[in-house]
Amino acid sequence: MIENDIFKALADPTRCAIFEKLATGSMNASALRDGMKISQPAMSQHLSVLRSARLVREERQGRFVNYEVDPEGLALIAGWLAKYRAYWPARIDALKALLKDMDQ
Amino acid sequence: MIENDIFKALADPTRCAIFEKLATGSMNASALRDGMKISQPAMSQHLSVLRSARLVREERQGRFVNYEVDPEGLALIAGWLAKYRAYWPARIDALKALLKDMDQ
């Protein structure tokens, strides 16, 4: 159940914020830490969890490690969500907008 | 951050299984418990968490309480997911299938 790891990873608000920040553009761990009240080890641990959940992937660049959003995690969530499409009401505007975007 | 409650609710495998079972059709707490190795209080607590996360909603029917999937929780996940559509690769088959379904 990889989805469980994904949900578990996103269950923590700090980790959710890290992911959200990373979604604005790939950056290294130090850059991610800027403006966030979080220690270096804590950030490293959070990134490790996000990476295990396939929400984030890393790429060594010299002594920096560049992190970026891993689409695979998002795809897995989308897959999970798709299983329950029978329950999506017509009024889900977010989804409708989403669909339009994909059609283009 | 209501999404955090949703992710936290789905982070537990037991709760995930309960939701999945409920997605096959609405039923009461006792029926949900059938075949699952889980005590009555544990089930009640899990349902309470799922309800707080808007993943499930209840309806009293005599001395039974009927539970069903609450589309609002799914919509919130879809909304969260939509924020990161920039990262969806074209190869996400699940999403593509999902889109086709919605178009019909």
Place this chain on the structure above:
DNA sequence: GAATCACATAAGTATGTGCTTATGTGTTGG
């Protein structure tokens, strides 16, 4: 090659979470 930097890992601790048993609440049927 030694110091420094960017990051990872180890170990300990405080808090959170999911379970248990016990009990409470509301409903139904005899």
Place this chain on the structure above:
DNA sequence: CCAACACATAAGCACATACTTATGTGATTC
């Protein structure tokens, strides 16, 4: 009414998790 039922809540406990400080690892710079 009262016994049985369906479910909720309370309290306590075992374990998980998110943090801390301390230290390790690999790369760069002087």
